[in-house]
Amino acid sequence: MGNPQADIVHHLMASYREIGGINHFGSGDLPAKGTVAQWCEDLLQLLFPGFFAQGAISADQLEAVTASRVESLAGRLRMELQRVLRLDPKQETSEARVQSLVDEFLLQLPAVRQLLRSDVQAAFDGDPAARSFEEIILAYPGLEAIAIQRSAHLLHKAGVPLLPRMMTEWVHGRTGIDIHPGAEIGSHFFIDHGTGVVIGETCRIGSHVKLYQGVGLVAKSLAAGQALSGTKRHPTIEDHVTIYAGATIVGGDTVIGARSVIGANVFLMQSVAPDMVYALGDQEHRIRDRQSRSGKPAQKP
Amino acid sequence: MGNPQADIVHHLMASYREIGGINHFGSGDLPAKGTVAQWCEDLLQLLFPGFFAQGAISADQLEAVTASRVESLAGRLRMELQRVLRLDPKQETSEARVQSLVDEFLLQLPAVRQLLRSDVQAAFDGDPAARSFEEIILAYPGLEAIAIQRSAHLLHKAGVPLLPRMMTEWVHGRTGIDIHPGAEIGSHFFIDHGTGVVIGETCRIGSHVKLYQGVGLVAKSLAAGQALSGTKRHPTIEDHVTIYAGATIVGGDTVIGARSVIGANVFLMQSVAPDMVYALGDQEHRIRDRQSRSGKPAQKP
Amino acid sequence: MGNPQADIVHHLMASYREIGGINHFGSGDLPAKGTVAQWCEDLLQLLFPGFFAQGAISADQLEAVTASRVESLAGRLRMELQRVLRLDPKQETSEARVQSLVDEFLLQLPAVRQLLRSDVQAAFDGDPAARSFEEIILAYPGLEAIAIQRSAHLLHKAGVPLLPRMMTEWVHGRTGIDIHPGAEIGSHFFIDHGTGVVIGETCRIGSHVKLYQGVGLVAKSLAAGQALSGTKRHPTIEDHVTIYAGATIVGGDTVIGARSVIGANVFLMQSVAPDMVYALGDQEHRIRDRQSRSGKPAQKP
Numbered sequence: 001m002g003n004p005q006a007d008i009v010h011h012l013m014a015s016y017r018e019i020g021g022i023n024h025f026g027s028g029d030l031p032a033k034g035t036v037a038q039w040c041e042d043l044l045q046l047l048f049p050g051f052f053a054q055g056a057i058s059a060d061q062l063e064a065v066t067a068s069r070v071e072s073l074a075g076r077l078r079m080e081l082q083r084v085l086r087l088d089p090k091q092e093t094s095e096a097r098v099q100s101l102v103d104e105f106l107l108q109l110p111a112v113r114q115l116l117r118s119d120v121q122a123a124f125d126g127d128p129a130a131r132s133f134e135e136i137i138l139a140y141p142g143l144e145a146i147a148i149q150r151s152a153h154l155l156h157k158a159g160v161p162l163l164p165r166m167m168t169e170w171v172h173g174r175t176g177i178d179i180h181p182g183a184e185i186g187s188h189f190f191i192d193h194g195t196g197v198v199i200g201e202t203c204r205i206g207s208h209v210k211l212y213q214g215v216g217l218v219a220k221s222l223a224a225g226q227a228l229s230g231t232k233r234h235p236t237i238e239d240h241v242t243i244y245a246g247a248t249i250v251g252g253d254t255v256i257g258a259r260s261v262i263g264a265n266v267f268l269m270q271s272v273a274p275d276m277v278y279a280l281g282d283q284e285h286r287i288r289d290r291q292s293r294s295g296k297p298a299q300k301p
Numbered sequence: 302m303g304n305p306q307a308d309i310v311h312h313l314m315a316s317y318r319e320i321g322g323i324n325h326f327g328s329g330d331l332p333a334k335g336t337v338a339q340w341c342e343d344l345l346q347l348l349f350p351g352f353f354a355q356g357a358i359s360a361d362q363l364e365a366v367t368a369s370r371v372e373s374l375a376g377r378l379r380m381e382l383q384r385v386l387r388l389d390p391k392q393e394t395s396e397a398r399v400q401s402l403v404d405e406f407l408l409q410l411p412a413v414r415q416l417l418r419s420d421v422q423a424a425f426d427g428d429p430a431a432r433s434f435e436e437i438i439l440a441y442p443g444l445e446a447i448a449i450q451r452s453a454h455l456l457h458k459a460g461v462p463l464l465p466r467m468m469t470e471w472v473h474g475r476t477g478i479d480i481h482p483g484a485e486i487g488s489h490f491f492i493d494h495g496t497g498v499v500i501g502e503t504c505r506i507g508s509h510v511k512l513y514q515g516v517g518l519v520a521k522s523l524a525a526g527q528a529l530s531g532t533k534r535h536p537t538i539e540d541h542v543t544i545y546a547g548a549t550i551v552g553g554d555t556v557i558g559a560r561s562v563i564g565a566n567v568f569l570m571q572s573v574a575p576d577m578v579y580a581l582g583d584q585e586h587r588i589r590d591r592q593s594r595s596g597k598p599a600q601k602p
Numbered sequence: 603m604g605n606p607q608a609d610i611v612h613h614l615m616a617s618y619r620e621i622g623g624i625n626h627f628g629s630g631d632l633p634a635k636g637t638v639a640q641w642c643e644d645l646l647q648l649l650f651p652g653f654f655a656q657g658a659i660s661a662d663q664l665e666a667v668t669a670s671r672v673e674s675l676a677g678r679l680r681m682e683l684q685r686v687l688r689l690d691p692k693q694e695t696s697e698a699r700v701q702s703l704v705d706e707f708l709l710q711l712p713a714v715r716q717l718l719r720s721d722v723q724a725a726f727d728g729d730p731a732a733r734s735f736e737e738i739i740l741a742y743p744g745l746e747a748i749a750i751q752r753s754a755h756l757l758h759k760a761g762v763p764l765l766p767r768m769m770t771e772w773v774h775g776r777t778g779i780d781i782h783p784g785a786e787i788g789s790h791f792f793i794d795h796g797t798g799v800v801i802g803e804t805c806r807i808g809s810h811v812k813l814y815q816g817v818g819l820v821a822k823s824l825a826a827g828q829a830l831s832g833t834k835r836h837p838t839i840e841d842h843v844t845i846y847a848g849a850t851i852v853g854g855d856t857v858i859g860a861r862s863v864i865g866a867n868v869f870l871m872q873s874v875a876p877d878m879v880y881a882l883g884d885q886e887h888r889i890r891d892r893q894s895r896s897g898k899p900a901q902k903p
Contacts (some may be wrong), residue, residue: 004705005676009669015712016651016664019719021735024652026661030736033654049317050325053333057326062317067310074306087736103305110316117320128520128529129481129502133322134331134388135463139470162737169741174474176496176778176797178815180731193499195477195778196515198795198815198847201731213479213499214515214798214816216847216866219730228730245499245517245549248847248866259892264517264549265568267867267882280568281888286582290560350618351626353635360628363618368611375607404606411617418621429821429830430782430803434623435632435689436764440771477778477797494800496778497816514780514800515816546800546818546850565818565850566869581869587883591861 031083036166039076040148046073047113047147051137070106077102084162091161105154112150115187118207119146122188126210141175142191152181185209186239193245200234202252209237212245212264220251220269238274332384337467340377341449347374348414348448352438371407378403385463392462406455413451416488419508420447423489427511442476443492453482486510487540494546501535503553510538513546513565521552521570539575633685638768641678642750648675649715649749653739672708679704686764693763707756714752717789720809721748724790728812743777744793754783787811788841795847802836804854811839814847814866822853822871840876 016023024030044052046069049062057065081098085091123136123143130136136143148171152164164181172178176195179185183199186207191197193213199205203217219233232252241256243249244264249256255271256262262272263279272278317324325331345353347370350363358366382399386392424437424444431437437444449472453465465482473479477496480486484500487508492498497515500506504518520534533553542557544550545565550557556572557563563573564580573579618625626632646654648671651664659667683700687693725738725745732738738745750773754766766783774780778797781787785801788809793799795815801807805819821835834854843858845851846866851858857873858864864874865881874880 004709005669005672008672008676008705008708008711009665011709011712012648012668012672013665015715016668019712019715022650022653022715022719022722022739024650024736025659025664029658030653031740033740046313048323048325051323051331056330059326062326063310063314066313066317067306070306070309070313074309087734103309106309107305107312109309110312110320113316113320113323117323120323125527128527128532128534129483130527131462132388134325135466137323138332138334138463139466141470141474161733162740165737165741169743172797173743173776176477178795178797182731193479195473195479195499196497196798196816198797212519213517214497214848216815218814218847226727226730226732231730233730245519246515246547246848246867250866261892263888264551265547265566265867266887275892277888277890277892279888285567286564286578286580288578290562290576290578347614349624349626352624352632357631358627363627364611364615367614367618368607371607371610371614375610404610407610408606408613410610411613411621414617414621414624418624421624426828429828429832429835430784431828432763433689435626436767438624439633439635439764440767442771442775475775494780496774496780496800497798513820514818515798546820547816547848564869565852566848566867586868587865587879587881589879591863591877591879 028086029083030087031080031163031166033166033170035076036080036163037170039073039080040167040170042069042073042076043151044144044147045069047109047116047151048137051134074102074106077105080163081160084160088161091159101155101158101160104158105151108154109151112147112154115150116143116147118187119143119189122190122208122210123192126190127192141177142194145171145175145177145179145191145194145197146185146189149179149181149183149185153183153185156181183234196246202232203234204236206237206239206241206258208240210242212243214246215243216248216250218248218250329387330384331388332381332464332467334467334471336377337381337464338471340374340381341468341471343370343374343377344452345445345448346370347410348417348452349438352435375403375407378406381464382461385461389462392460402456402459402461405459406452409455410452413448413455416451417444417448419488420444420490423491423509423511424493427491428493442478443495446472446476446478446480446492446495446498447486447490450480450482450484450486454484454486457482484535497547503533504535505537507538507540507542507559509541511543513544515547516544517549517551519549519551630688631685632689633682633765633768635768635772637678638682638765639772641675641682642769642772644671644675644678645753646746646749647671649711649718649753650739653736676704676708679707682765683762686762690763693761703757703760703762706760707753710756711753714749714756717752718745718749720789721745721791724792724810724812725794728792729794742794743779744796747773747777747779747781747793747796747799748787748791751781751783751785751787755785755787758783785836798848804834805836806838808839808841808843808860810842812844814845816848817845818850818852820850820852 050057078098085093120133120136124130148167152167156164168181177197179199180201182201183203185205188208190210196214198216200218217235235249235254237256238258240259243262246265247262249268251269257274260272260276351358379399386394421434421437425431449468453468457465469482478498480500481502483502484504486506489509491511494514499517501519518536536550536555538557539559541560544563547566548563550569558575561573561577652659680700687695722735722738726732750769754769758766770783779799781801782803784803785805787807790810792812798816800818802820819837837851837856839858840860842861845864848867849864851870859876862874862878
């Protein structure tokens with residue numbers, strides 16, 4: 001060990017040769033978390049002009065600013081698409097396909113904006129603490145999460161691998177809200193607080209749905225792993241449903257009927273009919289004086 | 302579609318004209334997440350001198366460094382206040398009011414420091430894994446969250462819109478701890494781990510209160526939305542209460558009495574007297590051998 | 603108040619003198635969150651070459667790139683170690699000790715890579731939504747959390763204070779997953795989604811263990827605080843155990859036996875034998891039509 005640093009490099013090189021699957025070299029760039037993050041931030045500026053930027057935009061400048069943002073976003077999306085399509089041998093990677101993916105994505109952004117407008121309205125209507133639309137756009141993590149998911153969902157539907165997941169994972173890291181790009185979500189969607197929310201790949205969610213922090217819409221028999229790939233594994237939530245904090249709803253055949261309300265901490269593996277309230281009943285609690293040692297069980301008073 | 306990029310810009314401009322409420326241009330700067338984030342980081346340096354900075358400060362330099370930090374923070378707070386006050390037509394936006402908001406905020410920081418000193422002590426006393434005060438300041442997300450909330454609370458009480466929420470949302474993104482700037486919180490406050498904690502706008506929390514991850518202190522009838530704005534909707538927690546992980550306490554009339562302990566995963570919509578332990582009773586569990594298919598219900602052994 | 607800014611500085615200086623324990627000056631640098639964050643990002647590049655970097659690495663360049671990364675990481679680790687060892691009067695801070703800590707840490711990275719390879723495999727096998735190893739490395743927060751924890755655990759075992767906790771807290775902030783550097787974790791470890799997971803300092807976890815979001819492996823009698831420092835306070839999880847979302851397992855004597863499955867939202871303070879399924883039984887629910895006001899309790903249908 002005359003030169004520990006040389007030994008370290010030597011052992012690492014041996015490890016890079018011998019342990020496969022977690023190295024990537026000699027075959028072109030991967031998308032990097034940093035560039036995907038920057039791309040998502042710029043996408044938010046295009047979706048909410050005047051927000052998420054450092055300086056004001058005058059009405060005169062708007063068209064020029066928009067044209068320059070579109071050009072820049074398109075160029076970087078083209079580059080990320082080339083990186084991710086190359087990773088999957090089944091993908092067509094021609095210049096023409098990449099360009100048409102880019103164009104189609106950007107042409108759908110006005111439709112995404114229409115949905116996001118409905119999401120801002122739903123947050124304002126649903127939260128007595130909300131003071132203004134500006135507050136919702138600048139300080140509600142749920143809005144950031146759904147803005148990125150709605151965008152990533154377009155790329156997911158177009159068959160783009162990896163990049164949509166990196167986008168939703170970027171916003172998961174910022175907000176604690178993990179929505180798979182595969183999930184189909186209707187208008188007027190509102191997640192309050194949001195930390196710990198998980199929405200699985202094959203969820204279908206109607207319009208005017210409201211979720212609180214810690215809600216999981218997850219898969220049933222996770223033990224089966226890759227064998228379940230591609231099947232509907234996550235719940236269906238119909239229109240105007242509200243699900244309170246910490247509720248977990250499981251399984252691909254589980255349907256929460258329209259206008260139903262699911263209480264906090266409920267764990268559900270079956271469907272609920274429309275127009276129901278489904279909450280925890282009186283749980284048995286152990287209530288005792290801190291001085292006593294006995295701790296008799298007691299019904300919740 | 303001879304020029305898809307021109308089409309994209311054209312459709313976006315139409316969207317910006319037609320879909321209102323999620324655009325902001327032609328009317329001055331908004332506060333930006335980036336500048337609020339930087340301002341919060343600098344505020345932490347002023348609150349904990351020598352921490353959160355890249356280099357050491359000698360005792361001689363401290364006064365000069367402090368003066369320069371105060372000047373820089375004051376200038377940037379003035380700018381952010383001008384931005385947010387302009388958004389609300391009911392606000393007085395004169396130079397004199399802005400300056401007095403800035404001065405009063407900064408003059409209260411020594412009192413904030415006194416509270417934060419008590420919070421560090423509470424974390425050290427409450428967590429056997431804590432090795433030193435330095436560890437708590439540098440590696441406990443709960444301390445960062447309460448430092449920003451205590452500061453944002455001053456601006457919230459002074460009637461400043463939006464900015465206090467952007468501050469607490471910045472630290473929510475970093476820590477998973479969501480404390481509304483409106484919440485009133487006593488001394489010696491300790492949140493351990495903290496991810497998923499939600500503390501609502503009208504909570505009142507006494508001194509020596511300890512919360513674990515996933516605790517929600519939330520509102521009851523959230524369905525009523527904006528109609529409830531301004532009413533007391535969130536619980537009151539008296540002195541020396543401990544609330545374990547995942548417990549949810551609901552409603553503006555709910556009071557947890559002094560020195561009581563609330564167990565993990567408890568869901569509570571009623572008050573608890575002082576000096577009680579309130580925990581989940583023996584829940585019915587379904588316990589079976591993995592080989593068997595029957596799955597008889599069984600009491601927890 | 604002729605000069606409020608001078609008053610502010612004056613009061614802050616008084617506060618810095620009078621309120622001890624939350625200031626640090628005149629005694630050398632502390633580790634800073636920013637430099638620890640950058641160091642962790644660079645460590646991930648060394649562990650997963652070709653990932654986490656902006657540009658591609660050709661096979662020819664790999665050895666030179668690795669040597670330069672090792673040199674840079676070693677230099678910065680030396681600096682961070684000097685900072686943290688100085689904080690603890692019981693630590694030996696000689697140049698020789700620091701150098702040997704650095705060398706030993708880096709020489710163990712190939713063994714860490716072997717474990718991380720098994721973790722990537724476990725994620726791929728366990729999640730039907732996973733499409734490729736690249737997706738797991740680039741978009742699964744659980745992998746980032748365990749990569750940093752496995753590295754921080756080496757420094758923790760070597761007796762380094764503070765720095766290991768700052769590393770795991772950095773990744774906690776990014777992922778919502780809080781694993782103490784003291785926890786001992788076997789191979790093929792998979793955390794899905796992960797937000798809200800807490801794994802305490804004295805946990806022992808076997809191989810092929812799978813955890814979902816919100817799982818807590820926590821201490822029992824937290825009220826005792828510092829008196830419990832150093833004792834085994836957190837559970838033992840044997841090989842091939844799966845623990846579903848939101849389950850909380852408490853206490854240092856609690857052992858979850860090999861191949862057992864713990865259901866979602868279960869709260870457990872006792873051991874479970876091997877090969878068991880331990881889930882919530884039929885909870886009583888309160889189910890009613892939204893129109894009715896009565897709300898009769900009902901068994902889950």
